Amino acid sequence: MPLLHSGRRRTKLDRKYNGPPRQGPVRHISPAQLNLERVYEQNRANVQKRDATKLPEPAPGPAAKGKPRLLLMGQRRSGKSSISSVVFHKMPPNETLFLESTARIQKDSMHSFMDFQVWDFPGQVDFMDPSFDLDAIFGEIGALIWVIDAQDEYLEAINRLNNTILNLQPTYPNINIEVFIHKVDGLSDDYKLDIQRDIMQRIQDELSDHGVENAPINFHLTSIYNHSIFEAFSKVIQKLIPHLPTLEALLNDLCRSCRFEKAYLFDVLSKIYIATDPSPVDMPSYEICSDYIDVIVDVSEIYGWGRSPEYITSLEGEPWNTKIEDQVACKDAESAIVLTDMKRPIMLREVNKYLALVAVMREGSFERMPLVTLNVDTTVQGLAEVFEITKQKEARG
Numbered sequence: 001m002p003l004l005h006s007g008r009r010r011t012k013l014d015r016k017y018n019g020p021p022r023q024g025p026v027r028h029i030s031p032a033q034l035n036l037e038r039v040y041e042q043n044r045a046n047v048q049k050r051d052a053t054k055l056p057e058p059a060p061g062p063a064a065k066g067k068p069r070l071l072l073m074g075q076r077r078s079g080k081s082s083i084s085s086v087v088f089h090k091m092p093p094n095e096t097l098f099l100e101s102t103a104r105i106q107k108d109s110m111h112s113f114m115d116f117q118v119w120d121f122p123g124q125v126d127f128m129d130p131s132f133d134l135d136a137i138f139g140e141i142g143a144l145i146w147v148i149d150a151q152d153e154y155l156e157a158i159n160r161l162n163n164t165i166l167n168l169q170p171t172y173p174n175i176n177i178e179v180f181i182h183k184v185d186g187l188s189d190d191y192k193l194d195i196q197r198d199i200m201q202r203i204q205d206e207l208s209d210h211g212v213e214n215a216p217i218n219f220h221l222t223s224i225y226n227h228s229i230f231e232a233f234s235k236v237i238q239k240l241i242p243h244l245p246t247l248e249a250l251l252n253d254l255c256r257s258c259r260f261e262k263a264y265l266f267d268v269l270s271k272i273y274i275a276t277d278p279s280p281v282d283m284p285s286y287e288i289c290s291d292y293i294d295v296i297v298d299v300s301e302i303y304g305w306g307r308s309p310e311y312i313t314s315l316e317g318e319p320w321n322t323k324i325e326d327q328v329a330c331k332d333a334e335s336a337i338v339l340t341d342m343k344r345p346i347m348l349r350e351v352n353k354y355l356a357l358v359a360v361m362r363e364g365s366f367e368r369m370p371l372v373t374l375n376v377d378t379t380v381q382g383l384a385e386v387f388e389i390t391k392q393k394e395a396r397g
């Protein structure tokens with residue numbers, strides 16, 4: 001089962017990441033190197049223009065053409081590297097205390113249901129410096145995530161963010177700017193909202209003073225010590241998914257036909273949800289679904305095992321003679337559980353090696369389980385097809 005192999009986590013004991021080979025190597029790139037890659041890409045495009053039959057190899061480790069980029073920016077020690085490590089490398093939040101300050105831009109390639117990159121900028125870098133090629137940084141951007149430490153003095157961070165927006169607006173007016181008001185753990189709800197209001201007001205005032213109205217800026221209250229950081233990233237990533245409305249429509253149909261309370265399509269490794277039905281997301285249901293993935297992955301790690309080809313052949317051999325997937329109800333990971341306090345079953349179904357469908361059912365749904373399984377099967381096929389079609393389109397494009 002791919003799910004069983006894809007969820008391995010970084011453990012405290014061995015202190016090293018033992019997950020799947022999903023994350024590419026972290027690259028450290030200097031501004032000069034960025035420029036070089038840019039020049040290489042330009043030459044490559046020119047060569048192709050002159051002779052369409054010739055397409056030189058991409059630059060070694062290029063600024064990965066066509067892959068949306070998430071840029072993590074903000075003041076020093078605001079929590080950028082911690083966010084990236086917790087969300088994409090399964091680092092336990094407490095261990096971020098030992099992270100060293102980032103000295104150079106760190107570039108991380110994510111190969112999941114969709115390929116994208118996460119660039120972690122050192123807090124002290126001024127990328128408005130003329131030595132930076134802005135197009136190389138902001139050219140293929142998916143979102144600019146600006147991290148503000150809510151437990152620290154934040155006026156300087158807001159000034160820098162305002163300057164950045166004002167500098168980028170003329171050339172890149174459509175950049176999605178996501179402000180993470182970070183480290184809100186330990187702050188009271190009222191205080192969090194006060195801070196958010198204050199930060200929003202200051203940014204809006206400054207921008208409208210400079211004639212910039214309706215810039216695409218979103219605000220999220222986040223912390224690595226709870227699920228808020230995953231929720232915020234879910235919303236950021238969803239904006240990069242071109243077929244999101246189709247995925248949402250499929251999940252909506254499933255919820256209506258099976259009378260589910262809520263359904264999420266999760267990226268298994270990061271536990272970001274990449275789509276959900278249109279009913280409002282409530283944190284407890286999201287948390288429970290996300291924790292359920294961990295439970296399944298943990299159980300699979302203990303009790304799952306790799307079946308040798310001989311073993312599979314022996315199962316498929318005489319007298320049974322049917323393929324292994326035809327002998328079981330479902331060849332992918334599948335599970336359902338009832339939580340005693342809420343009496344509502346939760347079900348999980350693997351979609352492909354990166355994605356899992358997790359849904360909160362209503363009380364008594366177990367009685368209609370055959371119908372539910374049938375509908376879930378159809379939805380999962382639909383979801384898998386959407387990704388297959390998009391992949392083919394990307395390969396052709």
Ligand SMILES: Nc1nc2c(ncn2[C@@H]2O[C@H](COP(=O)(O)OP(=O)(O)OP(=O)(O)O)[C@@H](O)[C@H]2O)c(=O)[nH]1
Pocket residue numbers: 075076077078079080081082083095096097098099100101102103121122123124182183184185222223224225
């Ligand atoms: N309380 C709290 N602390 C956090 C949170 N996120 C990060 N931290 C802490 O903030 C400190 C700085 O985090 P880093 O991730 O190194 O910050 P950075 O922005 O990458 O810093 P530079 O690399 O210097 O730019 C670490 O001690 C983290 O443990 C959070 O959500 N809550």
